[in-house]
Amino acid sequence: MKRKNLYNYKKALNVPYMVQKLTKKFSLENPIKVTKIAVFALTLLSLFTIFKPLMIMLGVIPGLDLACYALIPISVTMMYDSVEPDGLKIYHYLWDSVSYILQYKLIPKRIYQDNKYRAEVDEKIQFEKMG
Numbered sequence: 001m002k003r004k005n006l007y008n009y010k011k012a013l014n015v016p017y018m019v020q021k022l023t024k025k026f027s028l029e030n031p032i033k034v035t036k037i038a039v040f041a042l043t044l045l046s047l048f049t050i051f052k053p054l055m056i057m058l059g060v061i062p063g064l065d066l067a068c069y070a071l072i073p074i075s076v077t078m079m080y081d082s083v084e085p086d087g088l089k090i091y092h093y094l095w096d097s098v099s100y101i102l103q104y105k106l107i108p109k110r111i112y113q114d115n116k117y118r119a120e121v122d123e124k125i126q127f128e129k130m131g
Contacts, residue, residue: 016033016034016035017033017034017035018031018032018033018034019031019032019033019034019037020032033081035080036077036080036081039073039076039077039080040073040074040076040077043072043073043076043077044069044073047068047069047072047073055068055069
C-alpha cells in the first residue's frame with residue numbers, strides 16, 4: 001500500500017505580514033512585522049490623545065515628556081512581541097479575557113445544558129411536608 005505524505009501548513013500560514021520595501025527607491029535592511037508598526041502607532045496615538053493630560057504634567061521636567069513619547073511606545077512594542085500569556089498571542093488573550101468578563105461576569109446568567117438562563121428566580125419554591 002502506498003503511503004501518502006501529509007503536510008502541515010500551520011507554520012506557513014502563521015507567518016506574520018512583514019514590510020521591507022517602502023518605496024521604489026527606499027527599502028529597509030531587515031523586514032519589520034506589520035503588527036509591530038501598528039502597536040507602535042496605536043500606543044503613540046493614545047499618548048497624544050488619551051494620556052495627553054499626563055504627558056503635559058510630565059512636561060514640567062524638561063525632556064521627560066519627549067523621552068516618554070519615545071520610550072513608552074518602544075517598550076510596549078517590545079513587550080507585545082515577547083509576552084505570551086497562556087501560550088496565546090497577547091491580542092487573542094485580551095480578546096478572550098474581555099469576552100469572558102462580558103459574557104459571564106458582568107451579566108448574571110447561569111448555564112444549564114448549554115443554555116444561558118438568568119440568575120434570578122421569578123417564582124418562589126415551596127416544599128411540602130411529607131407524612
